[in-house]
Amino acid sequence: NEIYGAGLQGVRPKWPVDFKTLEARATAAMSPDLLSYVQGGCGDEFTQRRNADAFHDWGVVPRMMVDASKRDLSIELFGLKLPTPLFMSPIGVIGMCAQDGHGDIATAVAAQRTGVPVMASTLANDPIEKVGAALGDGVGFFQLYTPKDRDLAESLIRRAETAGFKALVVTLDTWVTGWRPRDLNDANFPQLRGHVLQNYFTDPRFLEILGKPVAEDPATAIRTWGGLFGKTLTWEDLAWLRSATKLPIVLKGICHPDDARRAVDLGVDGVFCSNHGGRQANGGIAAIDLLEDVVTASGNTPVLFDSGVRSGSDAAKALAMGARAVGIGRPYAYGLAIGGVDGVVHVLRSILAELDLLMAVDGFPTLAALRDAGVRPVRRAG
């Protein structure tokens, strides 16, 4: 109401409130190689397009004569009471989207200002400790790309715990990078070298493996880092992960209901249905089309969702399908590129404003009411 009402009074928002215009504005603001990195996906980007398009195959049916003049968008997640059901999905190298290079800190500040949690990527330009400090009373979850060296993984996890992160999000689908033509055709990452590895280059265990200061031989440090990956996690590794932390564990990248069931049976605290925004494998089914089966298979374990969410109405559909919380990726990276912390806050508030107004108009005072209503498949003529 605040944003829309002010707009009607002539106080227009500084930046676009819809994804299409936002992306166009970001396209003009970002260097071509940076845009390729953020905007790009796998193969011919079919899955990435489907992630967003498939939201149009589902609809929410409004209810009338219900008092939705006050809405409660809060959720409970991992014992935390959060004011909204949105979160920022992890984006590696997000520093490249920030004018000063400190994108991880910027998103932490945005998390603090909005109450929308951020998942801080392992591949950060700012070390975990600084991101944790920037969060203040905001909520952060730490996303782990798991290195082969378990001592290093445990060191990163311990540091995240100490820095105040509230959950460990273990990404499963990126032990190797997918086939991204734009990385080979367009992207050029001189800025990436070294900077992005701050979490590793400040890690005592990493320095032990390296055997010398990073500054002495940065090229070897980068090569050594590269050699630490390339092995998938398996179900057998879950017991080790459990023993490595008291934090709630979320598995990111679960798309099959059998995998969701197995994860729940093995005691994970959250199932994260995501196909990495179509960046890792092409030709797959849109993530939103897989969500309901994952929710059913997960029982009472909370399901987080991302991939293709571009608006408040997209978020509403994922919530109606049973997601406890909904993540966005590219939209907030664009917000950061065009407007820094304020740009991120703007994108989050725009999506939340649309979600809130949709719930008002459609007669859902609570997220439980929205979930009870569910979604209907859209029937098209012909």
Ligand code: FNR
């Ligand atoms: C990502 N994603 C990602 N995921 C993760 O677990 N760790 C990471 O470091 C990254 N890095 C990353 C960089 C960029 C530029 C993008 C766009 C995405 C995936 C991300 O967390 C999320 O799953 C998708 O971005 C969600 O899809 P949308 O909202 O971008 O369509």
